[in-house]
Amino acid sequence: MSIYCRFADRVFEINNKYPYLESFCSDYIIDKTEPNYVIEVTNEEIMAECENEASNFSLPYLEILAVHRKITEALASEDCILMHAATIEYNGKAYAFSAKSGTGKTTHIMLWEKVFGAEVKVINGDKPFVRRRVVGDRTEFIVYGTPWCGKEGKNINTSATLAGFCLLERSEENFALKWGEEAVPNLLGLIHQKKDPEYIGFMLSFVDSFVRNVSIYRLGVNMKDDAAIMAHDALTKNN
């Protein structure tokens, strides 16, 4: 079996073992064309995913995890990194929300959808690819939808320039604090890890550009509509 998909502006030929991958990636499938990368995973690589996930997942599901890992590692050579953050598009720009599991980042983006309606689109509910791009004297970060997007399955095959990045925490009172380098330990924890010197060097350089060029906020949020309104006002006031 073989499919062609476009992820983060690159063409991947994926030679899959299980048909589930084809339905999983259906929104990203393109006509056969010259691929940038050919992805194929071995049975050993599929089984290795058991170590990272609960062991009761099916082989077709583990295959999509193994394929995701290979795509992630291929894109790392092109200034593109996997980041754990729920990302929305609003007024043509991307805003990313990150938090420890269980803090409520999905709940928070659902509040945005509730308050701002159809203007809000979830690009990727969990793990978008983020590409660093230098345009003249500016460095910008482009966020991409992929089908690997968390259990709610929220994603769109689109991309947008990142205009704000938030580290969420629960709080009775809503607040937004501008953050800079203080976010580095958190950011490093949100990025796909690989114990490889070249990759680690790339990851550190990526985070350095990220803190220099992206507006980063520490957001305290409750579960009420006001939380989305406060976050919206803080994130969009300079854009």
Added chain:
Amino acid sequence: MKIKAGFIVRQIGENFYAMPITEMSQIGNGMIKLNETAHFMWEKLESGIDAEALADAICSEYSIEREAALKDVKAFCAKLGEAGVLES
């Protein structure tokens, strides 16, 4: 004293960060944040140096009393020792 091999050090913003290539460090995800002075000490420790010589090096680079420099060296090396990244 010497820093064990296997770290990548890069500047991010104002500080430097050392990330282990292996799992040897016991601190969090293994990342060690270094301010300017700590980075200076780290670089010296990469090629191996004792506490006294390191305190001398700090004094010649920064305007600091030798006693205070030695105290800083000992505190920094104690932290690195706890993290398991120093070898004798």
